[in-house]
Amino acid sequence: MNEQYQAKDTDQSKRVDKLLADIIEDASRSQVQGWLKENLVLVNDEVVKSNYKIQEGDTVTWTIPEPKPLELKAENIELDVVYEDRDVIVVNKPSGMVVHPAAGHENGTLVNALLYHCNDLSGINGVERPGIVHRIDKDTSGLLMVAKNDRAHESLVAQLMEKSVERKYIAVVHGSIAHEYGTIDAPIGRDTKDRQRMAVVDEGRDAVTHFRVLEHFPEFTLVECTLETGRTHQIRVHMRYINHPLAGDPKYGPRKTLDLNGQALHAKSLGFEHPATGKWLKFEVEPPEDFTEMIQYLKNRS
Incomplete structure (x- = not known):
């Protein structure tokens, strides 16, 4: 087509x-x-x-030609494993890494690294996405949970559907947000004018993002975003919708922005119920060095 x-x-x-x-x-x-x-x-x-x-x-x-069947290969790629047991792995994904193989990204993905690290990943998402319960964008860094067996996978997906998984991100957005707290409740679907992008559209799927302002800078704001749902590009689309697009976002942001390799977005906190024990697990990771350097740069400008 x-x-x-x-x-x-x-x-x-x-x-x-x-x-x-x-x-x-x-x-x-x-x-x-x-x-x-x-x-x-x-x-x-x-x-x-x-x-x-x-x-x-x-x-x-x-x-776009029909994709060729992918042959997944285990690759010895360093992983930042935050937590691991027989059921789940929580990893801190670096910015620039694709989560799972796809056309044009057959190698060097998180899945390739996971296959080398362990061979007991759930198969519910098929051959190309073993263990993958949810995704974060290529240029977004931070926490991701991975299922090591089908029972764990089903439990984690159910928690996502029930909106009981806690997912917090930090982001730098354009402009000064007037309100210290807010909720964006706006459905997301394919952009009717550009099928390569997502947008707030009437016929989209429900999407809810809560935010609070952490710090104001000249022309930019540091915010914490909490996901209630997990739509494709949700934070990026929602912040653009309220006229505060993410800094460095090549798809949804302005051309004049901070000099970054992708959007300024980091998945800093992840909490969920362990699929076997029922114990609540919560993890936090600091943003990568280039993110913290960007924050310092904005502070210095102030």
Whole structure:
């Protein structure tokens, strides 16, 4: 099936391979370059090279080929394991790591690392996503829980459905938020104007994010967000919805932002009931060094 995108003024002079890597979820730039070589990408119905510079009004059309079956490989990638027993693993995922393999990201994912670390992961999510109960975005760092058997998987998913899992994030957003506390209750679904993005839409799935302001900076605010639901890109979409998009967010934020490799978002706290013992477990991890350096930079500007 063909997908289409109408270039905006903000896309002017951007390379076509970079443009598509930005707007197609889970697509890498090298993957897009492969599509261009196979003539699967057209601009104004003409074949172009990867370095073609987009002009406002260009119509970019592409066809994503059928994915090839993935052969998962265990890879000796260092894992920051926060907790582990026979039922669950809690890991601190670094920014830049994809959670599970997909087209364009067959290797170097959290799943590849988990398969090397242990071979007893639940199979409920299929061959390509063993043990994965929930996800966080590639460029989001922080805590993630993984199921080591099917019983644990079912319990953790049930807790997510019941909204009893505690998930807190910290984020830096654009602008000064006037209210110290707030709740964003707005349904999220595919953006009707751009199928590569999510948006607040009437026919979307219910989504609730609670936030509180931690600190104000010139032009930016540090907030803590608590998820009641777990929709794709939920915090990123909700903060954009209230006109406070995340700093560094290439998909939902402004072009003029902090110089970051992706959105300023860190999953700092995770709490859930142990699937076997029923004991409440809660974990917290500090944000990575580049995140704390960014906060210090904003403080110094103040």
